[in-house]
Amino acid sequence: MGNTILHVAAHYGSAHFAAEVLKITPALLWHQSKKNETLLHIAANEGHIKVVHLLLSIEEHYKEKLMRITYENGDTALHKAVRSRHQDVARLLVKEDPEFEFPSNKAQETPLYLAAEYGLREALVEILNSCKQPTSSAGPLNRTPLHAAVIQEHTGVKEVVSDMLGWKKSLAYLPAGSENDWTTATHIAAGAGKVDVLHELLNHCLACWEMLDSNGRNALHEAILYSQANVVSYLLKPTKWDKLIEDPDNDGNTPLHLLASSNFWGYVPLELKDHPRAKKMSYDKESKTPSDVAMSCTEWTADKDRIAPSLYHNFFISVAQLG
Numbered sequence: 001m002g003n004t005i006l007h008v009a010a011h012y013g014s015a016h017f018a019a020e021v022l023k024i025t026p027a028l029l030w031h032q033s034k035k036n037e038t039l040l041h042i043a044a045n046e047g048h049i050k051v052v053h054l055l056l057s058i059e060e061h062y063k064e065k066l067m068r069i070t071y072e073n074g075d076t077a078l079h080k081a082v083r084s085r086h087q088d089v090a091r092l093l094v095k096e097d098p099e100f101e102f103p104s105n106k107a108q109e110t111p112l113y114l115a116a117e118y119g120l121r122e123a124l125v126e127i128l129n130s131c132k133q134p135t136s137s138a139g140p141l142n143r144t145p146l147h148a149a150v151i152q153e154h155t156g157v158k159e160v161v162s163d164m165l166g167w168k169k170s171l172a173y174l175p176a177g178s179e180n181d182w183t184t185a186t187h188i189a190a191g192a193g194k195v196d197v198l199h200e201l202l203n204h205c206l207a208c209w210e211m212l213d214s215n216g217r218n219a220l221h222e223a224i225l226y227s228q229a230n231v232v233s234y235l236l237k238p239t240k241w242d243k244l245i246e247d248p249d250n251d252g253n254t255p256l257h258l259l260a261s262s263n264f265w266g267y268v269p270l271e272l273k274d275h276p277r278a279k280k281m282s283y284d285k286e287s288k289t290p291s292d293v294a295m296s297c298t299e300w301t302a303d304k305d306r307i308a309p310s311l312y313h314n315f316f317i318s319v320a321q322l323g
Contacts, residue, residue: 003033010039010055013048022058029058035072044077044093047086052077056096067097074105082114082123090115090123094130101133108139116145116164119154128167136168142178146171150188150197158196161185165204172205175213183213190219190235193228209241216250224255224272227264232272245277252284260294 006028009018018039022029032038043051056063067077079102081089090111094102102111112134115124124145127134138144143151149160164171175182186208189198198219201208212218223231235241248254256278272278280290288296
């Protein structure tokens with residue numbers, strides 16, 4: 001099977017021409033290309049909503065069947081519309097078949113996943129509100145739609161995250177990645193410096209702040225690893241999350257150990273440097289304190305030259321207090 005003249009009409013949005021041809025040969029509505037592409041796939045991909053309306057009205061009793069036909073990569077017409085960012089077409093398709101869960105394509109992407117990834121809030125909200133059983137199954141790299149939203153850099157990510165969590169809070173607790181190497185939405189937001197997204201996560205899901213990744217690291221560890229001073233300040237200003245500062249990861253590193261081995265010294269908020277719960281005498285699995293870590297770093301900077309002695313001084317103060 002190959003393309004017909006109607007495939008060309010659908011591509012260019014010629015709704016009137018397509019209507020006249022379908023009156024004569026209605027069977028062409030179901031004609032698929034060599035890649036299983038239907039007229040509806042093409043019209044949805046190009047954002048021609050008049051053609052989409054037309055195609056769905058030709059055989060009302062079978063429109064769901066038409067909408068559920070998949071392209072060679074497993075895409076439905078809704079996948080096509082969302083991927084091409086045609087939110088009006090996507091909303092129409094969802095309303096026309098609310099019983100369908102719109103499963104994953106061969107790349108493990110659902111329309112919901114794509115809408116979250118691209119920050120298409122109108123399409124996403126329509127899927128959440130209209131579909132009776134929208135699937136939140138994991139997508140590529142075992143990421144949920146929530147992970148996909150948090151990772152991307154687009155406007156309105158905070159609102160998309162809020163919509164997702166309002167629909168299903170449990171998404172915040174699901175890991176992304178493999179069995180031995182995984183992270184969470186909280187870690188992704190902290191590492192990217194997205195305080196507004198982190199705020200949404202912690203407001204909707206109160207226990208998110210203490211979640212760990214596969215390395216045993218919390219959100220504060222992650223913020224320090226990626227030099228996100230705004231996240232460090234956000235996490236440590238309220239006392240309800242200050243336990244994060246004393247938690248060790250799988251290698252025994254507290255956030256202060258990671259700070260000592262980084263180039264982040266000069267940007268670290270006072271909330272971390274002078275925090276009363278910062279354990280400057282704590283040992284990692286190599287029996288090193290944060291001061292030891294700083295002194296052993298091969299890349300010495302002016303900031304470390306200034307701050308490492310401070311850690312060292314605090315160490316002896318702590319020893320004296322013990323004595």
